[in-house]
Amino acid sequence: MNKQALIERLAEESKVSKKDAERMIESLVNIIISELKAGREVTITGFGTFLARTRHARGGVNPQKPNERIEIPAVTVAKFKTGKTLKDALKGKVEEAPKTAPVETPAPSAE
Numbered sequence: 001m002n003k004q005a006l007i008e009r010l011a012e013e014s015k016v017s018k019k020d021a022e023r024m025i026e027s028l029v030n031i032i033i034s035e036l037k038a039g040r041e042v043t044i045t046g047f048g049t050f051l052a053r054t055r056h057a058r059g060g061v062n063p064q065k066p067n068e069r070i071e072i073p074a075v076t077v078a079k080f081k082t083g084k085t086l087k088d089a090l091k092g093k094v095e096e097a098p099k100t101a102p103v104e105t106p107a108p109s110a111e
Helices: 003-014 018-037 084-091
Strands: 042-044 048-055 058-061 069-072 075-082
Touching: 003 018, 018 042, 018 048, 075 084
Parallel strands: none
Antiparallel strands: 042 048, 048 075, 058 069
């Protein structure tokens, strides 16, 4: 599913215009980006947590010249940690439907 398909689906399910759905998606993305840039986490309970982590500087090998060593600088990367509801859904665990009272069948009459 791409962004446009997501916008259409959101508009359908929430009964808003596509323009409003697009603004909601853009706002969500912008909020998540600004929070991660500020070093904070964004948690959506049951879905997951967006985190910003620093990948430390390290040595590496130049792929064009394998004999040459290079220094790979430290960089901040986005991480996503899945929530329990999402994990369970992907594992195929479906929440049980609420239990209903058993249906009573009339006893056969002894005639």
